[in-house]
Amino acid sequence: MAKVTFITETGESIIAEDAEDSLMEVALDNDVEGILGSCGGVCSCASCHVKVHPDWIEKVGPASEVEQDILDLEDEADGRSRLSCQIEVTAKLDGLVVEVAPL
Numbered sequence: 001m002a003k004v005t006f007i008t009e010t011g012e013s014i015i016a017e018d019a020e021d022s023l024m025e026v027a028l029d030n031d032v033e034g035i036l037g038s039c040g041g042v043c044s045c046a047s048c049h050v051k052v053h054p055d056w057i058e059k060v061g062p063a064s065e066v067e068q069d070i071l072d073l074e075d076e077a078d079g080r081s082r083l084s085c086q087i088e089v090t091a092k093l094d095g096l097v098v099e100v101a102p103l
């Protein structure tokens, strides 16, 4: 379990305490604006796009090849981008901060 902070496009911070599951599911459970999870987490829609805070990029790790292929189609994607459905929240990510990418 971990504490995770989502920063929305409007600058609002939403904190999920005791999170576990995929980061996309945690966002949906906490009504984080801008995370839709339209494909149900099968890495095919990019409606769960987040940008990982620079301090956390190494711990979160890089996108898989399949994930990167989807991100490459997103205009807003950059080196901090991940699909939140592909990030499993564990204790190792306690304190994680991500920004919600524009849809």
Ligand code: FES
Binding pocket: 024, 036, 037, 038, 039, 040, 041, 042, 043, 044, 045, 046, 047, 048, 083, 084, 085, 086
């Ligand atoms: Fe569709 Fe993450 S929920 S790619």
